[in-house]
Amino acid sequence: MIPLSWYLILAAGLFCVGLYGALARRNALAILMGIELMLNAVNLNLVAFWRYLTPNLISGQVFVLIVLAVAASEAAVGLALIISIYRRRSTIAAEDIDMMKW
Amino acid sequence: MQPEILAWLIPLPPILAFFLIILWAYRNNRLSHTIAVGSMLISWGLAMVLFWVAIRVEGLGHHPIVSSIPWLPTGETSLQFGILIDPLSAVTLFFVAWTCLAIFLYSVGYHNFGKRRDPDDRPGLPPKAGGIEPMYARFFAFISLFAFGMLTLVISDNLLLLFIGWEIMGLCSYLLIGFWYGKPSARDAMVKAFITTRIGDVLMLLGLAYLYSATGTLNFRAILFDEQVLHSLVETPSVIGGLSTAGLIGILLFLGTVGKSAQWPLHVWLPDAMEGPTPVSAMIHAATMVSAGVYLALRFFPLLTAGWHEGASLTPTMLVVASIGAFTALFAATIAVAQVDIKRVLAYSTISQLGYMVAAVGIGAFVAGAFHLITHAFFKGLLFLGSGSVIHGMEHGVQHTHEHVDAQDMFNMGGLRRKMPITFWTFLIGGFALSGFPLLTAGFWSKDEILADAYGHGYLVVFITLAVAALLTAFYTMRQISLTFLGHPRTDAAKHAHESVWTMTLPLIVLAIFAVGVGWVGIPEHFPVLGGLVPNWFHDFVGGTLIEHPHALDFNPVPLIVSIGVALGGLLLGWLVYRRVPAGVPDPLQRWLGPIYTVLKNKYYFDEFYHFLFVRPAYWFAETFTYRWIDRGLIDGFLHGVGRTALRVGSFLRNAIDLPIVNGLADRFSEGVKWLGRTFRVVQTGRVQEYLIIGLVFTGLLLSYFLLVQP
Numbered sequence: 001m002i003p004l005s006w007y008l009i010l011a012a013g014l015f016c017v018g019l020y021g022a023l024a025r026r027n028a029l030a031i032l033m034g035i036e037l038m039l040n041a042v043n044l045n046l047v048a049f050w051r052y053l054t055p056n057l058i059s060g061q062v063f064v065l066i067v068l069a070v071a072a073s074e075a076a077v078g079l080a081l082i083i084s085i086y087r088r089r090s091t092i093a094a095e096d097i098d099m100m101k102w
Numbered sequence: 103m104q105p106e107i108l109a110w111l112i113p114l115p116p117i118l119a120f121f122l123i124i125l126w127a128y129r130n131n132r133l134s135h136t137i138a139v140g141s142m143l144i145s146w147g148l149a150m151v152l153f154w155v156a157i158r159v160e161g162l163g164h165h166p167i168v169s170s171i172p173w174l175p176t177g178e179t180s181l182q183f184g185i186l187i188d189p190l191s192a193v194t195l196f197f198v199a200w201t202c203l204a205i206f207l208y209s210v211g212y213h214n215f216g217k218r219r220d221p222d223d224r225p226g227l228p229p230k231a232g233g234i235e236p237m238y239a240r241f242f243a244f245i246s247l248f249a250f251g252m253l254t255l256v257i258s259d260n261l262l263l264l265f266i267g268w269e270i271m272g273l274c275s276y277l278l279i280g281f282w283y284g285k286p287s288a289r290d291a292m293v294k295a296f297i298t299t300r301i302g303d304v305l306m307l308l309g310l311a312y313l314y315s316a317t318g319t320l321n322f323r324a325i326l327f328d329e330q331v332l333h334s335l336v337e338t339p340s341v342i343g344g345l346s347t348a349g350l351i352g353i354l355l356f357l358g359t360v361g362k363s364a365q366w367p368l369h370v371w372l373p374d375a376m377e378g379p380t381p382v383s384a385m386i387h388a389a390t391m392v393s394a395g396v397y398l399a400l401r402f403f404p405l406l407t408a409g410w411h412e413g414a415s416l417t418p419t420m421l422v423v424a425s426i427g428a429f430t431a432l433f434a435a436t437i438a439v440a441q442v443d444i445k446r447v448l449a450y451s452t453i454s455q456l457g458y459m460v461a462a463v464g465i466g467a468f469v470a471g472a473f474h475l476i477t478h479a480f481f482k483g484l485l486f487l488g489s490g491s492v493i494h495g496m497e498h499g500v501q502h503t504h505e506h507v508d509a510q511d512m513f514n515m516g517g518l519r520r521k522m523p524i525t526f527w528t529f530l531i532g533g534f535a536l537s538g539f540p541l542l543t544a545g546f547w548s549k550d551e552i553l554a555d556a557y558g559h560g561y562l563v564v565f566i567t568l569a570v571a572a573l574l575t576a577f578y579t580m581r582q583i584s585l586t587f588l589g590h591p592r593t594d595a596a597k598h599a600h601e602s603v604w605t606m607t608l609p610l611i612v613l614a615i616f617a618v619g620v621g622w623v624g625i626p627e628h629f630p631v632l633g634g635l636v637p638n639w640f641h642d643f644v645g646g647t648l649i650e651h652p653h654a655l656d657f658n659p660v661p662l663i664v665s666i667g668v669a670l671g672g673l674l675l676g677w678l679v680y681r682r683v684p685a686g687v688p689d690p691l692q693r694w695l696g697p698i699y700t701v702l703k704n705k706y707y708f709d710e711f712y713h714f715l716f717v718r719p720a721y722w723f724a725e726t727f728t729y730r731w732i733d734r735g736l737i738d739g740f741l742h743g744v745g746r747t748a749l750r751v752g753s754f755l756r757n758a759i760d761l762p763i764v765n766g767l768a769d770r771f772s773e774g775v776k777w778l779g780r781t782f783r784v785v786q787t788g789r790v791q792e793y794l795i796i797g798l799v800f801t802g803l804l805l806s807y808f809l810l811v812q813p
Contacts, residue, residue, distance in 0.1 A: 019798075022791070022794065023791055023794055023795060023798070024791075031790075031791070094789065094790060094791050095789055095791070097788075097789075097790070098787060098788035098789045099788060100788045101786050101787050101788030101789075
């Protein structure tokens with residue numbers, strides 16, 4: 001059986017990719033994708049811990065489902081925002097969207 | 103109608119007239135004078151009826167007409183407020199009503215009623231070109247108030263009500279002297295009159311209070327008609343050693359007379375009071391108000407002479423009264439000799455004649471004093487009105503010729519007898535009455551009676567003083583008549599003078615009749631030939647005011663001869679000297695008397711003396727002491743000191759505590775906050791990814807802290 005650590009390493013890797021995407025990409029859509037990746041990395045962790053440590057309890061799976069639901073709604077809201085920003089400012093480059101500053 | 107009710111009603115019409123004019127009728131001149139003269143006519147009518155009733159009462163002195171109501175409750179007793187018509191107040195009422203009525207009527211003409219108002223005339227200044235007085239209605243309101251005061255004084259049955267009337271008259275005198283308040287001299291005169299009489303009034307008020315505390319009542323009858331009260335007042339020594347209570351109260355009350363009747367040394371106000379309109383001079387400052395002073399002295403005759411009986415030596419109080427009266431009579435007569443203003447001569451003459459009456463009271467000649475009071479009111483009122491008529495005529499002349507001469511200076515007149523016959527003849531009658539022209543005039547009988555009393559009771563000093571005064575009186579009267587009416591006109595203005603209107607001449611004629619006729623009611627019974635033809639009604643009637651009827655004096659030829667001699671001698675002398683003084687020539691007396699004339703002309707420098715002694719110190723006291731030292735120096739200094747100290751404390755608190763500590767701290771703190779914000783605001787870039795990096799870094803740091811440092 002594949003040991004737990006492999007999952008965790010995979011999840012960590014996935015998270016790092018997502019993090020990098022969220023921090024380094026200019027395109028807001030790509031940032032959104034990066035966030036999705038990080039959420040999925042978390043999901044992977046949750047599922048792995050559930051399966052290896054507490055298979056009798058259901059809370060691990062429930063958490064994953066909640067995270068999925070949140071991710072879905074977040075994608076919907078996020079995409080709507082991006083469309084709205086694009087309509088107003090004709091760009092979705094993250095460093096151009098900097099109106100909230102001193 | 104009950105006589106008491108009549109007496110109550112007498113003073114009311116004038117006060118009603120005063121309020122009616124002041125509140126309602128003042129815009130309409132005709133209505134105003136109709137109300138005033140009408141009200142006086144009603145009062146006069148009531149007074150005449152009352153007088154008629156009073157003289158028919160048998161023994162009026164012992165059964166006077168009295169009525170009173172409680173007025174001011176004071177503790178267990180209450181001050182009564184009432185009327186008293188005894189012989190003295192009846193005869194006073196008689197002459198007051200007549201003179202007031204005459205003068206009310208005269209005022210209508212004097213203030214040029216019926217003429218158009220001159221647009222150049224200003225309220226507060228006498229009309230220049232013979233237009234109607236700008237404050238016509240106001241004048242009638244004031245004299246109505248005055249008449250109320252005088253009538254109240256006469257009918258009152260107690261000293262307090264008398265004092266109220268007395269003060270109302272003082273106020274009216276003040277208002278009317280300053281009637282032409284646009285003239286600075288009139289303003290000065292009104293203040294002078296008010297303050298000078300005030301001195302007497304305050305002392306009189308002291309006497310009133312003393313009397314009340316000594317007897318517990320102010321009612322005339324209760325004090326003066328009660329042997330026991332008088333006796334106890336005489337027996338009790340007063341607060342001042344050597345004087346009985348009666349004596350001290352007498353002197354204090356007499357000082358009220360001194361102020362009101364302008365006796366030396368408070369005589370200075372009366373000549374200056376001539377600044378007022380002439381009807382005022384005639385009514386207030388000759389016939390009625392100044393007579394009120396003598397009336398008071400006569401009213402308190404039993405108190406003033408308490409402890410004295412006929413033939414005895416004078417009490418200290420009487421000595422004071424007699425000497426002030428006699429001295430004033432002579433003193434004022436000498437001043438009158440050297441005056442050139444027609445009204446001022448009369449003013450000094452008034453002072454002198456009032457001195458006569460006061461002297462009469464002082465030597466115990468009650469009836470003679472009262473008699474002279476009445477005759478004097480008539481002839482002096484007449485003389486003043488005559489002088490007003492003369493001035494009026496002269497002003498007409500001045501205005502006609504545009505000459506710049508003083509219309510009141512007798513040396514600018516002359517020959518007016520042709521121009522103003524009625525004024526001349528009435529003035530002549532008044533002047534002869536004043537001089538005591540034998541047998542015919544009222545002044546002779548009353549003056550002769552005083553002289554006879556003085557001689558008969560052996561007060562030779564008083565007798566001689568009064569005789570000399572009488573000589574001077576006759577002299578200056580004839581001087582005045584000669585300068586004014588006889589000879590030839592000395593100025594063009596005098597050539598163009600003309601007779602006054604009927605409203606002015608009618609009162610002259612009425613008063614002239616009295617100036618002659620009043621004397622006949624008091625011819626002494628023992629007088630040769632004439633005595634006994636007419637009964638000496640006055641002596642019988644007025645003598646009844648006292649508890650004991652005074653004795654009629656036996657006839658003595660010496661005072662009679664002296665009296666006739668001085669009167670005729672003075673008149674002759676005056677006529678000889680002033681018969682024909684040509685224009686531009688100084689007073690002949692000036693040549694003969696030299697420096698004495700200057701002293702007399704300047705009234706013995708009394709005004710200057712008082713100015714130096716009282717007015718200047720008062721000014722100094724007000725200006726330097728009170729204002730500069732006390733007010734500005736002490737009080738202001740203290741206040742400024744307090745202010746400056748508070749300022750200094752405040753500025754210390756501000757500079758040492760508030761600014762550096764409180765403000766400094768707050769400023770530092772806010773500066774720090776500002777610096778902090780300025781420094782860290784660069785972090786706020788608005789870029790989400792940078793925030794995320796910061797978040798990541800801190801999360802990493804925290805994570806490493808918890809994982810590595812604090813395992």
